[in-house]
Amino acid sequence: MSDDNLTCDAFLxxxxxxxxxxxxxxxxVDPVLLAxxxxxxxxxxxxxxxCGVGAAVLCLGARVPGLxxxxxxxxxxxxxxxARNGGAALEVVTADISALPLSLRQRQFDHVLANPPYWRRGASVAASDPAREAALGEQTPLQVWITTAAKRLVPKGQMHVIHRAERLPDLLAALPADMGSIEVLPLAAREGRxxxxxxxRARKSGRADFRLHAPLILHRGDRHRDGDQYTPEVRNALRKGAALAF
Incomplete structure (x- = not known):
């Protein structure tokens, strides 16, 4: 892509x-909240x-130096x-997650995160742009995303995945047997929605009980208004790089 077809956007x-x-x-905002x-x-x-253009992993790296x-x-x-956005701070591997290179399959990580495509194309319309469709349309099954993430974790390592709420049963069903200490944080647009x-969140070899947290409310008020209407906790995460309690 030429620079004429790009924008350089500020996050955090x-x-x-x-x-x-x-x-x-x-x-x-989804990859930023995930991070x-x-x-x-x-x-x-x-x-x-x-990782797309690196939004989630680079926002995490900005909040926690030395990763x-x-x-x-x-x-x-x-x-x-x-690779351009991350420079020397981010190693980028060009590969399908269902066919990772051996060099990556031989490594394990403390944290694995993912923002898989949200839409199952049997029940929705594909985007006309191929790159947009690759980001939004589920071509690789969700099961593969979860299994691949779990395999790349060190013992006691944590997986974090953001997805649509109606896919929670699929996320839970896809977790391998060695993934425990499962927690779910719902994200609601407004109070009462x-x-x-x-x-x-799940931990490899975790043994803690399942936890369903109270929803994180994203916006103040009961309807959309002009201006920044994020709740203080969410605004601090999006605008200042603060951590979200989970």
Missing amino acids: GGLVHLWQPTQEYRAG ATIPAVSGQSVLELG VLTGVEREHSYAALA AAERVIL
């Missing part, structure tokens, strides 16, 4: 700048599956942008 109040396409799939929930500490290793960051992205143009997204 300018802590992160990302080159991304003007017309194709563009990173929104804000990961309790990483300096020195740990992080792998993002389907070893790796991203996997199938689409060559997006992998190139992720049903959750539209969930963030799933």
Whole structure:
């Protein structure tokens, strides 16, 4: 992609700048919220599956200095942008998550995160743009995303996945038997609204009881108004790079 077809956008109040396409799939708030929930500490290793232009993994790296960051992205143009955005701080592997190279299959990570495509194409219409469709339409089954993430974790390592709320049963069913300490954080647009997204956390070899957390409310008020209407907790995560309690 030429620079004429890109914008350089600020995330976390300018802590992160990302080159991304003007017309194709563009990173929104979901990868930023996902990154804000990961309790990483300096020195740990992080792998993002389907990293796109690097929004989630680089936002996490900006909040927690000293992480070893790796991203996997199938689409060559997006992998190139992720490498440009991350520079020396981000190792980018261009590969399909269902066919990772041996060099990556021989490694394990403290944290694995993913923002898989949300839409099953048997029940929705495909996007006309191939790159946008790759980001939004589920071509690789969700089971493969979860299984691949679990395999790449060190013992006691954590997986974090954001997805649509109606796919929570599929997420839970896809977890391998050695993944425990499962927690779910629902994301609701406003007080009193049903959750539209969930963030799933699970730990390899974890033994803690299942926890369903109270919803994280994204916006103040009962309806949309002009201006920034994020709740203080969410605004701090999106604008200042603060962690979200989970």
